[in-house]
Amino acid sequence: xxxxxxxxxxEVLRTRYPVRKIYLSEEKAKKFAxxxxxxxxxxxxxxxxxxxxxxxxCQEEKNQGIAIDLDFxxxxxxxxxxxxxxxxxxxxxxxxxxxxxxTAVGAGVNAIVIPKDRSVKVTPAVVKVSAGTVLRMPIVxxxxxxxxxxxxxxxxYWIYGADVGGKNLYEEKFTxxxxxxxxxxxxxxxxxxxxxxxxxxxxxxxxxxxxxxxAVSAGIILFEIARQIG
Numbered sequence: 001x002x003x004x005x006x007x008x009x010x011e012v013l014r015t016r017y018p019v020r021k022i023y024l025s026e027e028k029a030k031k032f033a034x035x036x037x038x039x040x041x042x043x044x045x046x047x048x049x050x051x052x053x054x055x056x057x058c059q060e061e062k063n064q065g066i067a068i069d070l071d072f073x074x075x076x077x078x079x080x081x082x083x084x085x086x087x088x089x090x091x092x093x094x095x096x097x098x099x100x101x102x103t104a105v106g107a108g109v110n111a112i113v114i115p116k117d118r119s120v121k122v123t124p125a126v127v128k129v130s131a132g133t134v135l136r137m138p139i140v141x142x143x144x145x146x147x148x149x150x151x152x153x154x155x156x157y158w159i160y161g162a163d164v165g166g167k168n169l170y171e172e173k174f175t176x177x178x179x180x181x182x183x184x185x186x187x188x189x190x191x192x193x194x195x196x197x198x199x200x201x202x203x204x205x206x207x208x209x210x211x212x213x214x215a216v217s218a219g220i221i222l223f224e225i226a227r228q229i230g
Contacts, residue, residue, distance in 0.1 A: 001069070001070050001071075001072055001122075001123070001124060001127075002057050002058060002067055002068070002069055002070070002124060003067075003068050003070050003124050003127045003128065003132075004054075004057075004058040004060060004063040004064065004066055004067045004068065004124075004128075005063060005064050005066060005128065005132075006064045006066055007131045007132050008066075008068060008127060008128070008131070008132035009022065009035075009066050009068060009132075010132065011131070011132030011133060011135045011136065012044075012068060012070070012132065012135060013038065013042065013044075014135075014136075015135045015136055016042065017070070017135045018071045019044060019045070019068050019069060019070050019071060020045070020069035020070070020071055021045045021046065021047065021068075021069045022039060022044055022045065022046040022047075022066070022067070022068050022069075023046070023047060023048075023049050023053075023054060023057060023066070023067040023068070023069075024036070024046060024047070024048050024049070024065060024066060025048070025049070025050075025051055025054055025065030025066070026048045026049060026050055026051070027051055027065065028065040029048055031065075032065070051065075054066075054067050070127070072122055072127075072134075072135075074122075074139050074140065074141050075111065075138035075139060075140050076140065077140055077142070077148075077151075079110075079111045079138035079140055080110075080111050080113070080140060080148075080151075080152065080155075081110060081111070082110025082111065082177065083108075083110065083176035083177050083178065083229055084107070084108060084109050084110055084176065084177070084178050084179075084180070084222070084225060084226065084229065085109065085110055085111050085112075085113065085152065085157065085177075085178070085179040085180075086100070086104050086109050086111075086112045086113070086179070086180055086181075086182065086218070086222070087112075087113040087114075087145060087148070087149070087179055087180070087181040087182070088100065088112065088113065088114050088115075088119065088181075088182055089115070089145060089181055089182065089183045089184055089189050089190055089193050090115060090118045090119050090183075090184045090190065091114070091119060091120055091182070091184060091185065091214065092118070092119065092120050092184065092185060093120065093185055094120050094123050094125040094126045094129065095125065095129050095215075096120075096185060096213070096214050096215045097114075097120045097122075097126050097129075098125065098126040098127070098128065098129025098130040098134070099129055099130070099215035099218075099219075100112070100182070100214070100215050100218045101126070101129075101130040101133060101134045101137055101139075102129070102130045102131055102133045103215065103218055103219040103222060103223075104137060104218070104222060105130075105133040105136050105137055106223075107219075107222040107223050107225070107226040108226050109137070109222065110138070111137070111138040111139075111140055112137055112138070112139050112140070113140045113141075113142055113145070113148060113179075114139065114140070114141055114142075115141070115142060115143070115144075115145050116141050116142065116143050121141075122134055122139060145181075145190075145193050145196075146192050146193060146196050149179070149181075149193070149196045149197070150196070152179050153198075155177070156177055157177045157178060157179045158175070158177070158178055158179070158198050158199070159178075159179050159181065159196065159197045159198045159199075160172075160178060160179070160180045160181065160197060160198065160199050160200070160201050161180075161181045161183070161189050161193065161194055161197035161199070161200045161201070162180065162181065162182045162183065162189070162200075162201060162202070162214075162217055162218075162221055163183070163188060163189055163194060163200040163201070163202060164188070164202050164211050165200060165202065166199070166200030166201040166202035167199065167200065167201050167202065168201075168202065168204050169201050169202060169203050169204065169220070169221060169224055170204065170224065172199070172201055173228070174224075174225045174228040174229055175229065176229045178225060178229070180218075180221060180222065180225065181193060181197060182214050182217065182218050183214070184214075185213075185214055188211075201221065203217060203220050203221065
């Protein structure tokens with residue numbers, strides 16, 4: 001998977017994430033002198049290439065002179081530990097997924113669960129929107145969300161579902177460990193997933209709006225939970 005940009009490369013280096021190769025613009029060789037030293041020190045494979053080739057690799061002219069052939073790997077269910085887990089019930093928009101990942105990292109989420117089918121996966125667009133922070137977040141693909149919810153319950157997790165008909169977010173007292181489920185952009189939580197949740201929660205609205213964008217909702221809910229559980 002080819003990704004690009006300085007923020008993504010910064011995350012690669014921060015997390016020591018494995019890559020196949022890093023490509024740097026020949027035109028920016030002098031500007032990248034310190035970066036080149038860092039790549040050598042950390043043992044990352046890299047090469048300089050033409051601006052034209054970078055554009056071809058990235059399918060994007062505005063790539064900041066950096067392209068990365070990334071060896072992204074999903075995590076297995078052993079990563080489902082810690083105080084706060086997020087589950088996404090068939091999110092399909094890569095921009096929403098990337099934004100949720102970035103928010104989740106900021107809120108101290110330990111892992112994100114997505115279903116195998118009818119769900120966006122980690123793509124170059126997701127990596128870009130997350131500003132590379134997806135490299136810090138375990139992403140776990142599961143076959144069945146309801147079965148995964150039951151497994152988490154057995155491990156002591158309280159399962160919250162974000163739903164417009166739920167309890168006022170600010171009236172709930174949150175205690176870890178918690179898993180929060182966010183539904184599909186158009187349909188919200190699927191019926192079986194909703195029925196599997198221990199509690200539904202909602203963001204109170206000041207005017208007659210049905211719901212917020214799922215990425216915005218995730219930000220509000222996750223930071224309130226993070227504030228309470230510390």
